[in-house]
Amino acid sequence: MTLAQNDPQATRLSQTTPAGAATQREAQATPPLTMQISGKLSGRGHARPKQADAKLDPELQEQLTALFQHGQHQQAAARCAELLNSHRKSAFLWELLGRCHLAQAALDEAATCLNKACELNPTSATTFAAMGDVYRRQNRPEDAVALYKKALALDSTCLSALNNLGNTLLNQDRIIEADQCFASAIDQAPDNAQLLYNRANIQRQLGNLGIARDLYGRAARFAPGFLEARYNLAQLTGMAGDRVEAIRNLEQILLARPNDDRARAQKLRLMADLCDWRWLDEYQDHRRHLGLRGSACAPQAQICLEDNPDLLRIRMQAHASAGLQSDPAPQRPRAETRPPQLRVGYFVSSNQDLDALRLLDSLLARHDQSRFSLYVYTASAPRADLVGVLHRDIRGLSPTTIKTQAVADQLDIAIDLTSYTQEADATVFSARIAPVQIAMPGFPGTMGAPAYDYIVGDAVTCPPGSERYFEEHLIRLPHSYQSISGPQDLSGHQFSRRDCGLPDEAFVFCSFTAGHAITPREFDIWMRLLTKIDGSVLWLADHPEEAQAALRQAAGDRRVDPDRVIFAAPCTGEERMARSMVADLFLDSFTLNAGPAARDALVAGLPVLTMAGRQFAARTTASLLAAAGMEELQTTTPQAYEARALELASDRDQLMALRSKLRLMQSKAPLFDTAGYMLDLERGLDMVFARHCDALLPQHVTVPAEDVLPAKPADSYSAAQTAGTPIHAA
Structure with a gap:
C-alpha cells in the first residue's frame, strides 16, 4: 500500500503522527495508508486539550498549543516542564507534555504524563485519545481501541478519537467499522480534508471508486495544497474516463512540485x-x-x-x-523432496484485471490436482463450483493480513498473476510467503524487486542475452509464455462490414491496440500504407473522443483523408473477437504490443503483423506468432514491417493463404493447446521447486519441449467444453 505524506496546508497537523515522515510512493495498487491524526484537526471540528487551568493564563495555554501545532515539540516540552514546577495540578500541562513526548517517540514518558493528566481530569476525552495513541504506537491495538472508545464515551464528537480509532481498526482489517468512524468524524467536521482523504482511501480499498473519487475531490477542494488527495483524485478521474480533468489535476501538482x-x-x-x-x-x-x-x-x-x-x-x-523491499516471513523447514501435492497459490489482487482473471480460469481448469493442491487469493466471494480449490477472499484485507494467511497456508509456490496492473497490490509478495515466488507477467516486464524469484517468459519474449533486463530469474517455457484458446463458436455474433461502418470492397487495415501505444512511428507507416493502397481504410479501437479527434487531425496533417480513419463502436467479449473477422490485416504497435487485442485477432483467424522490439512488452506478439507457427508475420525493423504490410495488402492471394494457414494452426499449434501449455507450466514449477529442495539458489531455467501425446477430445480447450461456469465471467 502507498505511504502518503502529510501536507501542512491540508491538515495543519502536528508531527506526532507516524505518517508524518513517510515517503511518497505511487498509488497504482491499493490506496495509500490512511494517515494518522493527533492534536488539532483542520475544519470546523477541533480536538485538542479543552480543559483550562484556573491558575494558568489562557493566553499562555494558547501560546503553548501554538508551539506544539507548529512542530516545536522540544520548546513546548521544555516550557511545560518549567511551568509544572509551579502548576503541578495542571491537567493541560501534563497532557501537552505527554503529547510532546509522544511526538518525539518517547512513549514511556508520554504514558507517564498522560496518565497523570487522566488522573487530574478524568472527564477529558482528548487525554484518553492521546493515551490511545501511545498504546497504538506501542503495538497494543486492543488497549488503544479501548481508550479511544472511552474517549468517545466521554465526548462522541472527539475527532482525534474517531480518526485514530478508525486507523487502528483499519490496521486490524475491521474495515467497515473503520469506515463508520471516519464517517462519524466527517459529520462533525465536513470540511476536514484529512478525514475526507482517510475515508476515501477506505472506499477505494472496498472498490467503491466513485465514492472515493468524490471524497478525494472534496479533500482537494477544501485544501488545495493537499497534493496526495489531488494525486489520488487524478488517478480515479482518469480511470473514470475524464482524462482531461485528470491531467488538469496533475498539472496543479507539478506547479507546486515540478x-x-x-x-x-x-x-x-x-x-x-x-x-x-x-x-x-x-x-x-x-x-x-x-x-x-x-x-x-x-x-x-x-x-x-x-x-x-x-x-x-x-x-x-x-x-x-519505494514499497516492495523484502520483508522475510518466518521460514518453515525446507522440504528435501517434492510433496505428493505441491501447494500452489495464485494471487489476483485486483478484480478489475479481467485478463488475469481469465488466465486464472484457464489454469484452474487444466491443473493436475493429483499433483498440485491449488489455493486462490482473489478479491471476490468463494465459488461453490470450484472443486478441489481452496479460495481465500481478500476483499478489503490489508497486505499484512493476506501475508499472514498465505504463510499459514504453507504454500510451496506463490504465483502473482496481477503484478503491477491498475488498482493491484503487489506488496503481498514483499514478504517471503512461499519458498518460491513467481510473477506470471500481467505486467510485461521485470517487477524490479528481489522478492520475486522467477518470472515466466519464453525464448522470444526473453531471448538469450536479455537476462540482464530482469531482476528475477527466467522460467522460459518451450513455446510461449501464455496460451490462448483455439477457434471458438462465434456464430451468434455475425458482423458484416456495413455493420461495422466499413466500406465493402476496401482493404481494411485494423489496429485495436490501446491509444497510449500509438505513436508517430506506427502512425506514419499506417498513413503511408493508406496512400499506397487505393481506397484502403484504417480501423481503430473505440478511443476517447479527444484521441479520435487527434488521430483524425494527424491523418489530415499527413495528407490522408481523415474519413479513411474509422473508429469501432464500443463492444466487449465475443463481439469484439467476432468483429475482427471482417478486417484484412491487423497492424501491431511497437513499444507496447497490442496484447489482448492481438490474441483476440489470432483466435478470430485474422493475421497479425508485428515488429519485434527489445523489451518484453515489445515482443509479446512475436511470441504468440512463433507459438502459432506464423513466424512469417514477424519483422524486426520499421522498414521491414512497412514493406511486409504493403506486400500483403497488394497480394490478396498471399493474405488468404495466411488466413487459411492460421485456421489450420489453430488445431495443431502449441499456442492454441492450453492442455499442453499447462503441462509445460507444471514441469517448470517442478523444476524450480526441485532446486529449492536441493538447497540451490534460483537460476534461469529453460523448460524443454516434449512430444505430447495426442490430446483427448475433452482436452481441446474451448469455452463450451470447460466444466462449470468461469470463475470470473468477463
Whole structure:
C-alpha cells in the first residue's frame, strides 16, 4: 500500500503522527495508508486539550498549543516542564507534555504524563485519545481501541478519537467499522480534508471508486495544497474516463512540485491515452531523471515511454525500493523432496484485471490436482463450483493480513498473476510467503524487486542475452509464455462490414491496440500504407473522443483523408473477437504490443503483423506468432514491417493463404493447446521447486519441449467444453 505524506496546508497537523515522515510512493495498487491524526484537526471540528487551568493564563495555554501545532515539540516540552514546577495540578500541562513526548517517540514518558493528566481530569476525552495513541504506537491495538472508545464515551464528537480509532481498526482489517468512524468524524467536521482523504482511501480499498473519487475531490477542494488527495483524485478521474480533468489535476501538482516524477509520468500516460503526442517532447525534457528521484513512477506509466529494457529495469528497481523491499516471513523447514501435492497459490489482487482473471480460469481448469493442491487469493466471494480449490477472499484485507494467511497456508509456490496492473497490490509478495515466488507477467516486464524469484517468459519474449533486463530469474517455457484458446463458436455474433461502418470492397487495415501505444512511428507507416493502397481504410479501437479527434487531425496533417480513419463502436467479449473477422490485416504497435487485442485477432483467424522490439512488452506478439507457427508475420525493423504490410495488402492471394494457414494452426499449434501449455507450466514449477529442495539458489531455467501425446477430445480447450461456469465471467 502507498505511504502518503502529510501536507501542512491540508491538515495543519502536528508531527506526532507516524505518517508524518513517510515517503511518497505511487498509488497504482491499493490506496495509500490512511494517515494518522493527533492534536488539532483542520475544519470546523477541533480536538485538542479543552480543559483550562484556573491558575494558568489562557493566553499562555494558547501560546503553548501554538508551539506544539507548529512542530516545536522540544520548546513546548521544555516550557511545560518549567511551568509544572509551579502548576503541578495542571491537567493541560501534563497532557501537552505527554503529547510532546509522544511526538518525539518517547512513549514511556508520554504514558507517564498522560496518565497523570487522566488522573487530574478524568472527564477529558482528548487525554484518553492521546493515551490511545501511545498504546497504538506501542503495538497494543486492543488497549488503544479501548481508550479511544472511552474517549468517545466521554465526548462522541472527539475527532482525534474517531480518526485514530478508525486507523487502528483499519490496521486490524475491521474495515467497515473503520469506515463508520471516519464517517462519524466527517459529520462533525465536513470540511476536514484529512478525514475526507482517510475515508476515501477506505472506499477505494472496498472498490467503491466513485465514492472515493468524490471524497478525494472534496479533500482537494477544501485544501488545495493537499497534493496526495489531488494525486489520488487524478488517478480515479482518469480511470473514470475524464482524462482531461485528470491531467488538469496533475498539472496543479507539478506547479507546486515540478520534480514530482510520479505525477509527471502519470500525466504523460494520460496524454498518450488521448494521442496527444506532445507527451513525447515533454518526456525527452525529463527523461534523464524520470522515475529515478523522489517519488517512484507507476509501472504502467513507464512501460510505454520507450523500448529500452535496461532503463526500464533501473526505473522498476527505483519503484520497488519505494514499497516492495523484502520483508522475510518466518521460514518453515525446507522440504528435501517434492510433496505428493505441491501447494500452489495464485494471487489476483485486483478484480478489475479481467485478463488475469481469465488466465486464472484457464489454469484452474487444466491443473493436475493429483499433483498440485491449488489455493486462490482473489478479491471476490468463494465459488461453490470450484472443486478441489481452496479460495481465500481478500476483499478489503490489508497486505499484512493476506501475508499472514498465505504463510499459514504453507504454500510451496506463490504465483502473482496481477503484478503491477491498475488498482493491484503487489506488496503481498514483499514478504517471503512461499519458498518460491513467481510473477506470471500481467505486467510485461521485470517487477524490479528481489522478492520475486522467477518470472515466466519464453525464448522470444526473453531471448538469450536479455537476462540482464530482469531482476528475477527466467522460467522460459518451450513455446510461449501464455496460451490462448483455439477457434471458438462465434456464430451468434455475425458482423458484416456495413455493420461495422466499413466500406465493402476496401482493404481494411485494423489496429485495436490501446491509444497510449500509438505513436508517430506506427502512425506514419499506417498513413503511408493508406496512400499506397487505393481506397484502403484504417480501423481503430473505440478511443476517447479527444484521441479520435487527434488521430483524425494527424491523418489530415499527413495528407490522408481523415474519413479513411474509422473508429469501432464500443463492444466487449465475443463481439469484439467476432468483429475482427471482417478486417484484412491487423497492424501491431511497437513499444507496447497490442496484447489482448492481438490474441483476440489470432483466435478470430485474422493475421497479425508485428515488429519485434527489445523489451518484453515489445515482443509479446512475436511470441504468440512463433507459438502459432506464423513466424512469417514477424519483422524486426520499421522498414521491414512497412514493406511486409504493403506486400500483403497488394497480394490478396498471399493474405488468404495466411488466413487459411492460421485456421489450420489453430488445431495443431502449441499456442492454441492450453492442455499442453499447462503441462509445460507444471514441469517448470517442478523444476524450480526441485532446486529449492536441493538447497540451490534460483537460476534461469529453460523448460524443454516434449512430444505430447495426442490430446483427448475433452482436452481441446474451448469455452463450451470447460466444466462449470468461469470463475470470473468477463
